[in-house]
Amino acid sequence: MVELNTVIFDLLYLLAAILFIMGIKKMSHPRSAVFGNLLGVVGMLIAAGVSFAIILENESVQTNTTLPLGTIVGAIFIGTFFGTMLATRVQMTEMPQLVAIFNGVGGLASVLVAAASLLAAKEDAMHVEVLIAGGISGLIGAITFVGSGIAAGKLQELAFFKKSIPLPDVIRHFLNLLMLAGCIWCIYAMAVNGDVAINFIGICILGCALGYTLTTPIGGADMPVVIALLNSYSGLAAAATGFVVDQPVLIISGSLVGASGIILTSLMCKAMNRSLLNVLFGGGAASTYEEDGEVYATVIRTSPEDVAIMIDVADRVVFVPGYGMAVAQAQNAVSDLAQQIEERGGTVEYAIHPVAGRMPGHMNVLLAEADVDYSQLKTLEEINPDFDEVDVAIVIGANDVVNPEARKEGTPISGMPILNVDDARQVVVIKRSLSPGYAGIANPLFAADNATMLFGDGKAMIQDISTALKDLD
Amino acid sequence: MVTKDRACYGPVYSIKVNNRLMRKNTNTKVSGWIKWGGLCVMLIAGILVAQENSGQSANSVDSQEPAVEQPADGANESENLTEVPAKQSSSETQVFTMDRYEALMAGIAVFVVSVFVGFEVITKVPQTLHTPLMSGSNAISGITIVGAILVVANCVATHDKFALFLAGLAIALAMVNVVGGFGVTHRMLSMFSSKKKKNKSA
Numbered sequence: 247m248v249e250l251n252t253v254i255f256d257l258l259y260l261l262a263a264i265l266f267i268m269g270i271k272k273m274s275h276p277r278s279a280v281f282g283n284l285l286g287v288v289g290m291l292i293a294a295g296v297s298f299a300i301i302l303e304n305e306s307v308q309t310n311t312t313l314p315l316g317t318i319v320g321a322i323f324i325g326t327f328f329g330t331m332l333a334t335r336v337q338m339t340e341m342p343q344l345v346a347i348f349n350g351v352g353g354l355a356s357v358l359v360a361a362a363s364l365l366a367a368k369e370d371a372m373h374v375e376v377l378i379a380g381g382i383s384g385l386i387g388a389i390t391f392v393g394s395g396i397a398a399g400k401l402q403e404l405a406f407f408k409k410s411i412p413l414p415d416v417i418r419h420f421l422n423l424l425m426l427a428g429c430i431w432c433i434y435a436m437a438v439n440g441d442v443a444i445n446f447i448g449i450c451i452l453g454c455a456l457g458y459t460l461t462t463p464i465g466g467a468d469m470p471v472v473i474a475l476l477n478s479y480s481g482l483a484a485a486a487t488g489f490v491v492d493q494p495v496l497i498i499s500g501s502l503v504g505a506s507g508i509i510l511t512s513l514m515c516k517a518m519n520r521s522l523l524n525v526l527f528g529g530g531a532a533s534t535y536e537e538d539g540e541v542y543a544t545v546i547r548t549s550p551e552d553v554a555i556m557i558d559v560a561d562r563v564v565f566v567p568g569y570g571m572a573v574a575q576a577q578n579a580v581s582d583l584a585q586q587i588e589e590r591g592g593t594v595e596y597a598i599h600p601v602a603g604r605m606p607g608h609m610n611v612l613l614a615e616a617d618v619d620y621s622q623l624k625t626l627e628e629i630n631p632d633f634d635e636v637d638v639a640i641v642i643g644a645n646d647v648v649n650p651e652a653r654k655e656g657t658p659i660s661g662m663p664i665l666n667v668d669d670a671r672q673v674v675v676i677k678r679s680l681s682p683g684y685a686g687i688a689n690p691l692f693a694a695d696n697a698t699m700l701f702g703d704g705k706a707m708i709q710d711i712s713t714a715l716k717d718l719d
Numbered sequence: 720m721v722t723k724d725r726a727c728y729g730p731v732y733s734i735k736v737n738n739r740l741m742r743k744n745t746n747t748k749v750s751g752w753i754k755w756g757g758l759c760v761m762l763i764a765g766i767l768v769a770q771e772n773s774g775q776s777a778n779s780v781d782s783q784e785p786a787v788e789q790p791a792d793g794a795n796e797s798e799n800l801t802e803v804p805a806k807q808s809s810s811e812t813q814v815f816t817m818d819r820y821e822a823l824m825a826g827i828a829v830f831v832v833s834v835f836v837g838f839e840v841i842t843k844v845p846q847t848l849h850t851p852l853m854s855g856s857n858a859i860s861g862i863t864i865v866g867a868i869l870v871v872a873n874c875v876a877t878h879d880k881f882a883l884f885l886a887g888l889a890i891a892l893a894m895v896n897v898v899g900g901f902g903v904t905h906r907m908l909s910m911f912s913s914k915k916k917k918n919k920s921a
Contacts, residue, residue, distance in 0.1 A: 270852070273848055293865050314875065314887075321887045325890065329900075344854075361885050366886075
């Protein structure tokens with residue numbers, strides 16, 4: 247006989263899941279997105295509240311046990327404290343690291359829930375499917391935890407995470423396969439023999455090792471793919487945990503997050519014209535850069551004053567930001583310069599390549615922080631047909647995403663969709679030097695007839711242009 | 720049979736959604752993945768349904784079948800999907816009862832369908848909001864807090880102190896995820912939305 251309370255609790259869980267879906271749906275426009283996020287908060291409050299109600303009700307039925315309410319409330323308090331600290335203190339430029347850390351924390355939480363629930367389960371509840379789900383949750387969660395930790399360390403540019411073990415690719419792949427096979431064997435042994443503790447620990451250790459070997463060789467411009475993929479994993483781990491504790495709300499929410507991560511991953515891969523396998527196992531771009539004097543023979547240097555004059559007469563200016571803008575913290579300077587241009591009657595737009603920066607949407611967040619209106623942020627598809635009507639395109643800290651070599655055959659970036667900056671009437675490239683981007687190839691754009699180079703720190707150069715523009719009056 | 724219909728529900732729905740995606744021709748790569756995912760699930764469902772049938776026939780033909788001990792209640796006696804592993808375990812009953820089979824299938828169907836719902840909803844999120852989407856979905860994956868809280872009750876019932884410690888740790892971590900994720904998402908989104916035409920002093 248189903249009790250009324252159970253029905254109410256289940257329906258409330260379902261409501262929470264619906265709120266999550268609605269919340270993400272509201273994210274389809276910046277105006278409604280804040281409300282969508284609040285829907286998510288309400289959903290989470292409902293879900294957590296119902297869980298409390300359920301265990302409190304259980305306690306009132308079984309009178310011989312007392313709940314460690316102090317522990318629960320304490321844990322919630324600690325978690326809230328650290329969560330608030332992270333959410334309020336972290337700079338917008340550090341957002342990729344923060345998201346990576348949250349991914350890892352989520353993965354670890356899934357592992358711990360699976361472990362606790364397998365340890366505490368009664369003998370008659372140790373079903374095959376529960377054990378398998380627990381094993382999968384432990385495996386994915388462990389990979390996510392260690393992988394995210396390494397990704398965050400690399401993004402923070404900590405020296406410890408920069409070096410990877412110099413193994414030949416073949417051996418690395420073989421090791422990965424071996425460890426994966428070991429995990430699957432552990433899951434099988436756990437499901438069939440029921441030696442939960444040993445096998446689960448084995449799965450976690452192997453999962454951690456896998457997370458390490460999978461993420462260490464990847465870096466630089468491939469980071470957006472890794473973060474999106476780990477985001478997906480943290481969701482899948484939560485979904486697997488849902489099978490362990492038999493709660494559909496976990497399955498629904500987890501698979502939502504999983505789908506979100508997978509979509510972003512595939513978008514990132516498409517924006518680089520590479521397959522996911524190539525990104526994960528390609529073993530980094532070969533840095534076979536030689537001084538390409540031939541390509542760069544016709545490079546023209548310019549000065550901030552010349553650029554200011556160029557901008558002064560321009561009607562339409564497009565900024566093309568890349569990771570270099572984030573490194574130089576130049577977003578506010580760019581926004582100020584844009585404001586000046588607008589006051590002089592020009593229009594300003596920002597052309598943002600999908601893989602610019604170190605995570606999906608990285609540039610957009612930085613520019614939004616600098617008070618740039620979202621209607622000025624243009625995607626690749628929106629801005630590319632318009633580039634021949636652009637008077638001045640200012641490339642700041644971007645390289646591979648504007649490299650015309652991508653249109654040719656036989657280069658490392660062939661077929662990658664790029665911003666057609668070279669179609670603009672005049673191009674200014676602000677860069678420290680002529681060094682190549684992540685793909686390791688020379689960029690003919692720098693030497694094009696309509697392009698001039700402005701060497702120096704992004705922020706300083708933009709500020710110099712600003713002052714020069716002011717002095718023109 | 721009702722169960723079969725339910726088992727096939729997920730894949731059938733997946734194909735429906737997939738067709739819609741294909742027709743819109745929004746993202747051929749994703750739709751390709753969905754097609755293969757749907758096929759895989761259909762295959763698994765097919766295998767399970769086939770096993771169910773063979774299990775039934777074995778039940779009706781073999782008289783020595785109930786050698787495997789059964790739960791004593793009368794609710795699920797008639798149809799037992801038996802899946803005897805190569806090595807018989809000592810402690811647990813390996814009877815794959817109809818109840819559990821149905822629950823598992825329903826769970827998988829929920830999983831598959833919500834992946835497609837996710838695909839539908841998330842493809843509409845613009846590139847500008849991809850970072851908030853990631854941190855927001857991160858906060859949603861903090862839903863493991865539900866599992867963590869529920870597990871506490873089990874830990875108390877079995878007097879397992881270590882498991883309780885793990886559950887407490889899981890609650891704290893999930894809470895970091897939830898509070899931090901929603902908090903930082905809100906911070907980012909309010910930067911996007913509050914665009915009173917710039918009146919700051921440069």
